[in-house]
Amino acid sequence: MMRKPKVKRQKAKVHNNDFIFYFYLVLLTFSFLLLPFICSAQPLSSTELIKNARQYDGKTVVYEGEVIGDIMRRGDYAWINVNDGENAIGIWLPNSLVKETSYTGSYKSKGDVLEITGIFHRACTEHGGDLDIHGQAIRKTSPGRQIQERLNPGKRSLAIILLGILSLVWISTLLKRK
């Protein structure tokens, strides 16, 4: 009489263990299924993309870098070139997504740093075989700014000293001719 509940409890414990086992199994399976998406959420470098272009071809990737040069609008879309410090890659985006970009990198400005989610193409058939990313979403991770140029006093002093030397050399050349 006393042993029956113990057996029941043991059976319940076995059921509990099964449940936990299956729960972990399902969780693990989903984790594996989600793995590529979790991985691709980490920005990939341009070198990684160019080096392993076949592997990433047609896949959704995340790429981050500074917008450089011109924003080239072509109808409803636009080209921006994004440099991650290693290489620059062309991003083809709808105009609506480009609106967020205020600064592009040049000598006088630091461009906005954007995180782009889009489909990577090793040799895009739509764009003549170019390696590019067709952007689907962008996020500004760091805003750009104007770069204030300051006069380098060392360069200024050197230029003045050299001007003096040049004048002396020139005058001495003229004197000899006379």
Added chain:
Amino acid sequence: MILKPRLEDIKNIGFYLGRIIVGLGLTMLVPILIGLAFGEINPTLDFIIGIEITLIFGLILQKVCFTEKDLNWMQGMIVVSLSWLVAMALGAIPLYLSGHWKSYLDACFDAMSGFATTGLTLTQDLDHLPYAHNLWRHLIMFIGGQGIVIITLSFFVRGFSGAFKMYVGEARDEKILPNVINTSRFIWLVSITYLILGALALGVVGILNGMKSVNAFFHGACVFMAAFDTGGFTPQSQNILYYHSLPYEVLTVIIMILGAINFKLHYHIWTGNRREIYKNIETVTLFITIMITFLITAVGLKQFGVYSQAIVLFRKGFYQLISGHTGTGYQTIYAAQFINEWSDLALVGVICAMALGGAVCSTTGAIKMLRIGIIFKALKEDLKRIMLPERTIVIEKFHHIKKVFLEDRQVRSALLITLSYLVLYGLGTIIGMFYGYPFLNALFESTSAAANVGLSCGITNVNMPAALKVTYILQMWTGRLEFMSIFTLIGFLVAAIKGK
């Protein structure tokens, strides 16, 4: 017995070298004006310092070595070979001062690459380079393409008989007009006329592509200078891929081909003799070699299924091939894609195209079409001699502006230069392999440097060994001047050490 050079030789060389340096220094006024126009303070100072050092050096040389004597052949050749080295060292000063080059050697590498119209680059953060420096990079290509000596002859020299010796020393053995200074001026007239038209066309396409008008015309001028002089620099790090534009690619292909044509042929086209294009041995050889090398490249690309569509294969394959054949080095793919995606056969096609080059008396480097045509004609003549009866007199002719009878002297000269180029390609490859690069990669980069092309498979980068940078600098210098003036300089140095 080797004779030690006399003081008179050194004075003559020094004086004319000084003249060229002063002429070169004055060209730095252009980036100074651009720097002022765009309000770039420190970049303008870089060029003010650069022009001052150049002028001081040039004036002192002229003063110390003052002479009224004319140049002889040896002196003319040495002036040319030295002027390119000095131009590299002085032209690199403003580049180095900008801070966009990791070392002075890297700045020298880019300066030589610019003057020799190669296009290999070690620039850091090119996308943030000032307008003044960017213009200078392209301007030195424009100057180097026409010839450093030619610019001095055209604009800064009233005329002296030694001019022709320097003109020949700069790998231009064909006079377009009877006077060498008029020839130089004609070369500049052609170049500047095309510059205006080309920059306008590229500028308009740039605006239609969505670029800001200032940038569109600035890029237009820079890209034209580098394309016409078969150089290969661009204002942005992505090269021509930056523009994402088919019209831009088409225009640059046209400009590259114009740059690869003999200036003498330009003269005949300008003066109405358009039939010369179809008859000239150089244009015919160029057409045939383009077809053959493109066929090799296309088969190589198709074998590996690099591009799924034929039109894409043509666009990518033909562009890189024309760029290599004309010695320009413009790319619409990334350097790493050459090695990672293109098959060995496709690479061999491009390497062959790079090794062959364009026309003589053009802005291209490498073996050149006239020599290839002559060697082919000589081979044909020898085959005829073997196959026809012994008594038959075999005469081979070719058309180069006029009908020319093939002579052993021409064949010997063509074969010697071809052999020298092959040795130069080979030496660079061995040195590349010595540093651990695979054979095909090393051959690709070496040929690109020695033939003044500028296509890269990725070896050329800031972290490559300094000795390899020096090797490529020497290859670019030797390849651009076509050996004779360099051999003369080496002979002069040997005589200075061993002579009595």
